[in-house]
Amino acid sequence: MSRALHSFVASDLATCQTGAVPAVRSARERARAELTRDITDEARRQLEAAGASALSLRAVARELGMASSALYRYFASRDDLLTALIVDAYDALGEVAEAADATRVRGDIAGRWRAVCAAVRSWALAHPHEYALVYGSPVPGxxxxxxxxxxxxxxxxxxxxxxxxxxxxxxxxxxxxxxALEEPLAADAARVADTAMPGVPPHAVVRGLIAWTQLFGIVSFELFGHLTGVVEAPEAFFNASVAMVGTFVGLPGDPGPA
Amino acid sequence: MSRALHSFVASDLATCQTGAVPAVRSARERARAELTRDITDEARRQLEAAGASALSLRAVARELGMASSALYRYFASRDDLLTALIVDAYDALGEVAEAADATRVRGDIAGRWRAVCAAVRSWALAHPHEYALVYGSPVPGxxxxxxxxxxxxxxxxxxxxxxxxxxxxxxxxxxxxxxALEEPLAADAARVADTAMPGVPPHAVVRGLIAWTQLFGIVSFELFGHLTGVVEAPEAFFNASVAMVGTFVGLPGDPGPA
DNA sequence: GCCTCCTTGTGAGCACTGCTCTTGTTAATG
DNA sequence: CATTAACAAGAGCAGTGCTCACAAGGAGGC
Structure with missing residues (x-):
């Protein structure tokens, strides 16, 4: 199973990026990769149109002009297809975040922070159902x-x-x-620092993690309607939140929007 | 529809709290209120067992020994039943928060803040599916x-x-x-202050709203598995978050856990 | 008491779902 | 060319939300 997925991802990426290496891939392999991609594309279309639980394997198959049972040659179950969409969503979000980060020079800390946070919100607003699929409540079971x-x-x-x-x-x-941080949290902070933020003191690591949860908390609240009736200007609230939480983390102050 | 709901809620509360006022309620009304409560109870049982999308009207009816079609005399649709469960969940969460708040004397600001936040997390951990129903992604449509x-x-x-x-x-x-706050946000802050926090300056109102989103962000992250592999001690992280965000809001410092 | 209404409960039925299994077909490989 | 493995199709199962015609039984007016 794990191997099957791996080969799928590999061939999928090859198709997407280079389109080359045709000699080593039989017509069947190409057809399989193509159809797999068609299925996920159609599934994503339905997901974006009506949400995760409205995604129907039969409807996907119908739209693709094939029998629903044939679809199980490509995805073992509905959950399997959903997992593929989740991976895609994570990747898409990561990509826009990286792209936003890259628009600023490395030393512009405040600008990068703002840009990355704004990119997360923008992507979430543009792809609400994919965001909900990933950061909402997991589908049952x-x-x-x-x-x-x-x-x-x-x-x-x-x-x-x-x-x-x-x-x-x-x-x-x-x-x-x-x-001092409680012991188990200090250990977590040290491990996270070693992994992703070497040189950052434990308290700042924890503050970074708090900012992380706040970022997705505010985006989720806006997207899931918990701000309605309370905050009428969610974008302004979001911007202020990003700025305030940024200084909370210890990031350099904001010289104003740029 | 709105009147039907209202009468349901009223009779429901009467049954729950006093059990009195039998003269003004016919046997039919009492039976209806009781059966309505039985339905929501059984539905909540299924919700807690397997999550929202596993909640089946037919299964509820089966468990109650009645035809599935009879259930539609009490709830117009599955969404309607879910809405009743959502209302109950909001109420339950609000109740534990109020109870936690009441355990501290009014002047113990830090203690009240900690207690309320901890109550939210405890309730969420104890009722994950109800929490997900309310604060997770809304069911499609x-x-x-x-x-x-x-x-x-x-x-x-x-x-x-x-x-x-x-x-x-x-x-x-x-x-x-x-x-200064951006204009639309300043208006929001002023309105929120007038409604729920008179006398609190705008910046503090916004910080309070940020804390609000952070609280549910961290609880959701823990509950939905986004902390796994990052934070191994979620409770310690949560406690530190509550303390740090509390001071971020401007609440009096924490003299230590009590 | 009686005789309407109106609420309640029933069962059949529709259209849909995820998923399985059998049957035939086609492509790659020895 | 013959074998094998992947593939597509269709029927079918068990389940879902929901609708509708119909049968029982209290509630209230006469």
Missing amino acids: YRAPERTIIPASRITVVLAAVVRDAAAAGVLAAGDVGW | YRAPERTIIPASRITVVLAAVVRDAAAAGVLAAGDVGW
Whole structure:
């Protein structure tokens, strides 16, 4: 199963990026990769149109002009297809975040932070059902397979890099609050720092994690309607949140929108 | 429709709280209220067992020993039943938050803040599917009716009261950041302050709203598995988050866990 | 008491779902 | 060329939300 997925991803990427290496791929393999992609594309179309639980294998097959049973040659179950869409969504979000980060020079910490956060919100607003699929409540009985954790970490890596670069440039405010972290949390902070933010002090790591949860908390609240009746200008609220939480993390102050 | 719901809620509460007032209610009304409660109870049982999309009207009817079509005499649709469960969930969460708030004396701002936040997390962990139903991605095509907004506001009222009382007691830190809020956000902050936090300066209102989104962001992340592999000690992380975000809002510092 | 209404419960039925299994077909390989 | 493995199709199962015609039984007016 794991191998099957791996080969699928590999051939899929090859099709997408280069389109080359035809000699080693038989017509069947190409057809399989193409049809697999057609299925996920149609499934994503239905997902974006009506949400995850309205996604129907039979409807996908119908739209593709094939028998519904034939679809099970490509995805073992509905959950399997959903997992593919989840991976795609994580990747898409990670990609826009990376792209937003790349629009600013490396030293523009505040600008990068703003850009990445704004990219997350924009992507979520543009792809609400895909965002909900990933950051909403997991569909019942569904447990995220391990293959989702790598694409899922993409966005967190981008956010962590901003904090790390701030610390490396010496512009990260100390932020020590005078009390020690509880032991298990200190261990978590140390491990996270070693993994993604070397050189960042534990308190700042925790603040970064808090900012991470806040970012997705505010986006989810806006998207899922919990802000209606309370915040009428969600974009302004979001911008202020990004700025305030940025300084909370210790990032350099904002010279104003640019 | 609205009247039908209203009468249901009224009779429901009467049954639950006093059990009295039998003279004005016919046997039919009592039977209806009882059966309505039986249905929601069984539905909640199934919800807690397997999640929202596994909730089946037919299964509920089967368990209650009645025809599935009879259930439509009490709830117009599956969404209607889900809405009743959502209202109940909001109410349950609001109740535990109010109860947690009441365990501390009014002047113990930090203790109240901690207690309320911890109550939200505890309730979420104890009722993951009900939490997901409310704060996860809304089920597709489902739009929250207006009747959910009042119970939904219960928890926010509790949180706002803590900030308001802190300001009233003069222990709320200024928290002005030197830059003015964007216009639409300033209007939101003023309105929210007037509604729930009179006397609290705009910047603090916004920080309170940020804390609100952060609270549910971190709980959702823990519950939906986004912390796995990153934070191994979610409770410690949560406690630190509550403390740090509390001071971010301007609440009085924490003299340590009590 | 009686005789309407109106509410309640029933069962059949429709259109749909995920998924399985058998049957035939086609493409790659020895 | 013959074998094998992948593939597509269709029937079918068990389940879903929901509708509708119909039968029982209280509630209220006479």
